[in-house]
Amino acid sequence: MSNRADRRHFQDLLREHEGIVFKVAGLYAQHAEDRRDLAQEIGLQAWRSFARFDPGKAKFSTWLYRVALNVAISQLRKTSGPGSGRLEPLEQHHLDSLHADPLPEADERLAALYAFIGQLDALNRALILLYLEDKSYAEIADILGISETNVATKIGRIKQTLRGQMTGAAMAGA
Structure with a gap:
């Protein structure tokens, strides 16, 4: 493919999967401006590495998640020093912009x-x-x-910790 055709193909794929970029940016950046900057950086890094994308080895969505999470985590590590404040741990107000209003009982x-x-x-x-x-x-x-085993183990531990916290919160509220 020519460079122009590659660019067009990339843009089409990115547009189709842009939700991935925005979800990752929303999860790792606190302010709207930082989310936009992170989304742009993800797009740029995805374009830079697009020549190495092999559709025979992975779906585009899988590859894009990998790129997006690597960029976000790298940015978080770079900027999480004392006083940096650009990317911060996720808090409730960050998620408010990512989700529709939940049901009141939830x-x-x-x-x-x-x-x-x-x-x-x-x-x-x-x-x-x-x-x-x-x-x-x-x-x-x-x-x-x-590894898949590591994924299963980590998710199991996270679920167990979450259950403990939710049970503890329910008991404290009773």
């Missing part, structure tokens, strides 16, 4: 879930994002570059 449970997700480190946050996106353990392993 508000408290969703708030607790979002708070829990916000406390996770960058890798575990990525794991939960992909898990909540209904990705298989094989897809998650491929995207994050870890």
Whole structure:
């Protein structure tokens, strides 16, 4: 393909899967401007590495998640030093812009879930994002570059911790 055809193909694929970019940017950046900057950086890095994308080895969505999460986690690590403030751990107000209004009876449970997700480190946050996106353990392993066994173990531990926190919160509220 010519460079122009490659660019057009990339733009079409990116447009089709732009939700991935916005979800990842929304999960790792606090302010709207930072989310836009991160989404642009993800797009740029995806374009730079598009020549290495092999449709025979992975779906575009899987490859894009890998690129997006690598960029977001790298940016988080670069900017998370004292006083940086550009990218921060996820908090409830970050998620408000990502989701439609939940049902009123679910508000408290969703708030607790979002708070829990916000406390996770960058890798575990990525794991939960992909898990909540209904990705298989094989897809998650491929995207994050870890084994399926490691994915299953980490997700199991996260679920166990979440159950404990939700049970504890329910008991405290009773």
